[in-house]
Amino acid sequence: MNKETLQSIVDDLRAGRTPRLSPEDFPCFSAEALEGNQHVDPSYLDVVAASLTTADVPTFECALRAMDEGDLAWLGFKVVYDAAEAQANTDNEVTKKYGETGSADGEPLVFFCNDAKEIVASRPFSPRDTFQMKDATRGPSMHNEQFEGLTWLSVPLFEQVRVWLLGASDAASEVAALADHVGFAVCVVDYDPAYVSEARFPRARRIVLDGGNFDGLAELACAPEDYVCVLTRGHMFDPEGCVWATGHHAHYVGMMGCAGKNDRVHELVLAAGATEEDWARVKRPIGLKFGAKTPAELAIAIVAELVDVRYRQRYSDEARERHEKSLGR
Structure with a gap:
């Protein structure tokens, strides 16, 4: 999401014009995102655009403000494919009761929702709508297709966490696919x-170093908020990867490998000028512990850890405790 697009929509609505909404700007409506969904296709954005009025300006202004402030927030879309079903009361004996009505109406709606569960929309919404709007914060939503007649989509208004994969190993290829799927930007x-081919890394940014080694890594820089996974083929350049990542103070650094190999990497990392404190920051072995062995299994362990690190980075101890308690953990 970019601010220029949102500002253009605000300007169009204030001028009485119908804004142009495209899947490029709202990727939750892309053909790829909607693949297999028989109820909605990218053309529904035209329906959404035609429904917008000056009353929707505050929704988009909230989105702009959230981007300026770095808020964890989403712009969401109520997509109606059967108005009568959408408004029907379809509560059952398993789900929580949300009143005597279903959705407040059978029309599309654009709404703003942040992680504090503040909702802004141009029309009144029902208790059941509120439940599903709040779930947009689970990105894109947890219960988007729970009720008949409508579904819910959303786009985040904050930057993705960037994950650097140092090494184009088989495990790295599997990590790239999973990390992209759960919302990381992968390099x-x-x-x-x-090895750094489009076939192996179709959605990642790919960087090929010159010289047949990792010396060129010194010309790259990661940000302190980035995550780094050291997965070089045959572990040949793991020391260089660890020194680079810790030297740039990456938020998370993880390295794959057994204890014996890592002892030798430790020696080489210190010899290259890193400190014991730097080495202590490297999670080794990378990934959650549950018996993973194959590249695909290791990728699950690694990406699960990345998700957990991101969760702890974004949410306070108090917020996490509330979340865990709500799940009965």
Whole structure:
């Protein structure tokens, strides 16, 4: 999401014009995101655009403000494919009761919702709508298709966490696919273009280093909020990866490998000028512990850990405690 698009929509609505909404700007409506969904296709954005009025300006202004402030917030869409069903009361004996009505109406709606569960929309919404709007904060939503006649989509108004994969190993290829799927921006680095290929990393940013080694890594820089996974092929350049990541103070650094190999990496990392404090920041072995062995299994362990790190980074102890308690954990 970019601010220029949101500002253009605000300007159009204030001028009485119908704004142009595209899947490029709202990727939750892309053909890829909607693949297999028989109830909605990218053309529904035209329906949404035609429904917008000056009353929707505050919704988009809230989105702009959230982007300025770095708030955890989403712009959401109520998508109606059967108005009568959408408004029907379909509560059952399993789900929580949300009153005697279903959705407040059978029309599309754009809404703003942040992690504090503040909702802004141009029309009144029902208790059941509120439940599903709040779930937009679970990105894109947890119960978007729970009720008949409508579904819910959303786009985040905050930046993705960038994950650097140092090494284009088989495990890295699996990590890239999973990390992208759960909302990380992935960048893979290696010196062999045969491994850093589009076929192996179709959605990642791909960087090929010159010289047949990782010396060129020194010309790159990661941000302190980035995550780094050291997964070099054969572990040949793990020391360089650890030194680079800790030297840039990456928020998270993890390295794959056994204890014996890691002892040798430790020696080489210190010899390259890193400190014991730097080494202590490297999670080793990378990933959650549950018996993963194959590249695909290791990727699940690694990405699960990345999700947990992101969760702890974004939410306070108090917020996490409330969340865990709500789940009965």
